[in-house]
Amino acid sequence: MLWLLFAGQLLVAGEWWADMEARLGHAVAATVLDGDTLLVPDQATFYFGLGTPNALGLHLDAGCSTRLILIPTLLVGALFAGFRRVGAVRLLLATTGTVALLLTANVGRLLIIGLGTMGWGRETGFGWAHSFSGPIFMMVMLVAALLLNLRILLGVRLAFPLRGTRDGKTSPKTGKGNLRRV
Numbered sequence: 155m156l157w158l159l160f161a162g163q164l165l166v167a168g169e170w171w172a173d174m175e176a177r178l179g180h181a182v183a184a185t186v187l188d189g190d191t192l193l194v195p196d197q198a199t200f201y202f203g204l205g206t207p208n209a210l211g212l213h214l215d216a217g218c219s220t221r222l223i224l225i226p227t228l229l230v231g232a233l234f235a236g237f238r239r240v241g242a243v244r245l246l247l248a249t250t251g252t253v254a255l256l257l258t259a260n261v262g263r264l265l266i267i268g269l270g271t272m273g274w275g276r277e278t279g280f281g282w283a284h285s286f287s288g289p290i291f292m293m294v295m296l297v298a299a300l301l302l303n304l305r306i307l308l309g310v311r312l313a314f315p316l317r318g319t320r321d322g323k324t325s326p327k328t329g330k331g332n333l334r335r336v
Contacts, residue, residue: 187265189203197213210271227303231249251302
């Protein structure tokens with residue numbers, strides 16, 4: 155039930171989440187990027203590269219924040235809690251791990267945008283980083299987060315079936331050698 159309440163709160167009044175992501179993005183930009191940075195408190199906006207020709211501000215609205223990705227993650231946790239026997243510790247670990255991975259990935263995406271902008275300018279760098287490489291990076295991280303979530307919730311190993319070595323024994327179904335984990 156707690157997961158449903160948190161998902162509803164993120165949907166209805168999740169500006170605080172975007173503001174927190176902007177604060178984290180600002181901290182990383184201040185550490186890594188050239189120029190000065192500026193955080194606009196309570197507006198989910200930060201500026202980087204101030205004093206350079208490629209200064210830019212980023213405002214994290216609902217589409218730039220991970221909050222819309224987190225809502226389905228929390229709903230999956232609520233479904234597992236409701237329809238499958240999953241311990242509270244396992245559910246809490248899966249959700250915490252997924253949220254942490256997605257939050258870190260989004261801050262990494264903001265850094266990719268900053269590096270692209272500072273390296274190739276506002277037009278080209280921001281365009282490619284914001285419209286191409288950033289979304290691809292987030293899609294890869296979303297798949298990784300879903301696999302992590304399922305790995306922890308189900309307690310199974312999600313490995314590719316072709317990993318391992320042949321053990322010399324023949325499978326009755328396929329007639330081929332069995333794979334054994336290494």
